[in-house]
């Protein structure tokens with residue numbers, strides 16, 4: 001019986017015909033379906049074997065039908081397209097298709113990478129206060145590192161956030177560890193020249209645990225995997241640095257993908273490009289948010305810089321000029 005069924009399936013020439021065959025075998029009243037009804041006449045000790053055998057046949061037949069169906073549909077589609085009277089290639093005015101701005105697509109690429117590792121995406125306010133933007137990040141009022149941030153201040157202790165790091169603080173104040181988050185968004189600084197704009201985008205990252213111990217090695221591995229995912233086969237270098245909210249801190253460079261480290265204008269002839277800052281969360285920060293016995297790492301990066309490196313855009317300002325000729329290249 002099975003051989004006859006398989007033969008019929010193989011010989012079948014159209015998907016409608018194949019459907020008839022399927023109903024004839026597997027339908028409500030199909031030949032194989034009816035064989036299941038014979039079960040009641042089989043002695044108890046043989047029932048299991050009998051059912052197993054029928055199920056195997058059913059699986060084989062179903063697979064054969066599915067396989068045949070795919071190849072028949074392919075053949076039929078080919079035939080249909082050949083005989084179709086409309087030549088779609090003759091339509092020569094395609095609609096003007098939009099494109100994602102390179103900042104958006106780069107931001108999406110970064111977010112997709114970290115969400116695939118189960119990082120949570122957290123939003124924070126653009127208008128911050130002194131506590132979240134500075135104080136809780138171990139930058140007290142008298143701290144010289146505050147000079148690194150040229151800040152837009154409002155009255156009443158409010159300011160435009162100068163980095164996405166305050167979202168670390170907001171998260172640690174509202175969530176219990178383990179925390180694994182990124183905070184993408186706009187930041188603002190009183191800075192405007194060829195390589196700086198008063199508004200730009202950052203992505204912050206934070207991982208905190210109250211069990212076990214998160215070390216610099218965990219941070220290093222995470223950053224290496226991330227950068228290789230973004231930039232491909234590049235060398236990665238960690239340089240000791242200083243950020244008030246991490247200790248130890250590092251800045252991370254990738255080997256210049258434009259000149260294979262021979263030295264070019266983009267890497268200022270150094271062969272290396274700085275891409276992010278990171279470090280092990282300073283215990284003073286945990287104290288500010290009243291977290292005890294925790295360890296963690298954090299990182300922060302500029303999205304415009306990533307977009308420029310990924311798409312070989314030489315001038316930062318082109319990203320902010322809303323020139324449709326730039327966008328057309330990303331269709």
Ligand code: DAH
Nearest residue numbers: 163246277278279298299300
């Ligand atoms: N907030 C820093 C900046 O704007 C970037 C940064 C550096 C963030 C190190 C971090 C970090 O979380 O660990 O320059």
